[in-house]
Amino acid sequence: MYLLTGIPAFELTNTFIDAEAIWGKEIRTVHEQMCNSDEVEAVIGLAEAFLNRLVKNSKFGLQGIDKVGAAILNQKRPLSIDTLASDSCLSSRQFLRRFVERTGVGPKLFDKVVRFERAFFMKNAHPHLDWLTIALACGYHDYQHLAKDYKYFTNMTPTGFYELDTKAPERTFGVVEVRQELVF
Structure with a gap:
């Protein structure tokens, strides 16, 4: 979500934020189209098209820290914080701060x-x-x-x-x- 919105994950946790405040009137249009559709496949297609536009137009580029979550998901054994920080080209403190910013929780x-x-x-x-x-x-x-x-x-x-x-x-x-x- 951070790459799509630029809003740290911990600010989105347990809060209510109007989608229009983040994505403008386009989200209302997509929502209305979804509500007027009778087919599940059409609703899924509308959602996918909207998300693809968001990803394509994202102002936030993928950084080394963004690849760390995938590394943790795909690892069979736990990785050290220092290794993860080094892989993302950050100091340990910067790594911890940015990881929480992107995921809402610490890496451990x-x-x-x-x-x-x-x-x-x-x-x-x-x-x-x-x-x-x-x-x-x-x-x-x-x-x-x-x-x-x-x-x-x-x-x-x-x-x-x-x-x-x-x-x-x-x-x-x-x-x-x-x-x-x-x-x-």
Whole structure:
């Protein structure tokens, strides 16, 4: 969102901002076109066209810091802050400030969320796997490290949350995660 708006992510969190204040009257026109459309595909096409125009006309260029989030998402093991800062050609302090500006959270919390999500989806895609295998495949040191993150994010144990999740409505409708390859 920072690249599209120039507004730091932490300023957009838990606030209400009128879309017209950011994107002008064009957003109202697109919204009206979406409301007058009867087909889902047409609505999606309008949204995609609007977003493509925003990206094409963005005043903010992609910088090294913007590639770090993708690096964290694609890493199997945690990266050090110094390495990430060096890769983005910034000092550690500048890196931390700009990362929070673009994502709304610090890189350590972002990495923690990514690992947790990876473990969550892996267990759903491979229910036969034990938690230790999942923990090691997702970059955790051991099961207790994984359990600590589960407690932090869900206030439950991994097994307790998994059992609760298997009863979720989307599971009843057959929505499941795509199988992920195990990488150690």
